Amino acid sequence: MKYCSECAAPVTTRIPAGDHRPRYVCPACGTIHYQNPKVVAGCIPEWGDEILLCKRAIEPRIGFWTLPAGFMENEETADEAASRETLEETGAQTADLELFSLYSIPHISQVYLIYRARLVERNFGPTPESEQVRLFAQQDIPWDRIAFPVVRLTLEKYFEHRAAGRFQLTVGTIDRRS
Numbered sequence: 001m002k003y004c005s006e007c008a009a010p011v012t013t014r015i016p017a018g019d020h021r022p023r024y025v026c027p028a029c030g031t032i033h034y035q036n037p038k039v040v041a042g043c044i045p046e047w048g049d050e051i052l053l054c055k056r057a058i059e060p061r062i063g064f065w066t067l068p069a070g071f072m073e074n075e076e077t078a079d080e081a082a083s084r085e086t087l088e089e090t091g092a093q094t095a096d097l098e099l100f101s102l103y104s105i106p107h108i109s110q111v112y113l114i115y116r117a118r119l120v121e122r123n124f125g126p127t128p129e130s131e132q133v134r135l136f137a138q139q140d141i142p143w144d145r146i147a148f149p150v151v152r153l154t155l156e157k158y159f160e161h162r163a164a165g166r167f168q169l170t171v172g173t174i175d176r177r178s
């Protein structure tokens, strides 16, 4: 950050009184600009034994497969964000969302919330963000073409739990080496 979003004066970096880490602080209006992690919400859309994946049409990881997910907007709930992102990236309507995974990714300051969700109908297709959208049975998942470690781990856990006959919330941390 270079300029204050409140008054447009150049900001400085310092540790405010009572704080313990450097923040962007505006010397003109006194605003402290805290920067905090972003929440990414998404779905594992289910249709029978198959799940819906999208092939990314945009960077990063263009051409790789992922679950529909994206940054939460202000003033929406996490499950609204997950459904909205699924609709935007796949054209699919989802229902009955159940939280399945919560992954912290501290080195990029993100938190992922992925829900299991029922596809309302078998209706989806390519979108500006996804060059291809299709259902995959477990044996057809393109494991060597998955876009992000958090998606690969979520899918691994999903199929583990499904094989065990019971889905439970899975919580973890993704580090640089994942």
Ligand SMILES: [Zn+2]
Pocket (backbone or CB within 6 Å): 004, 005, 006, 007, 008, 009, 026, 027, 028, 029, 030, 031
């Ligand atoms: Zn200011």
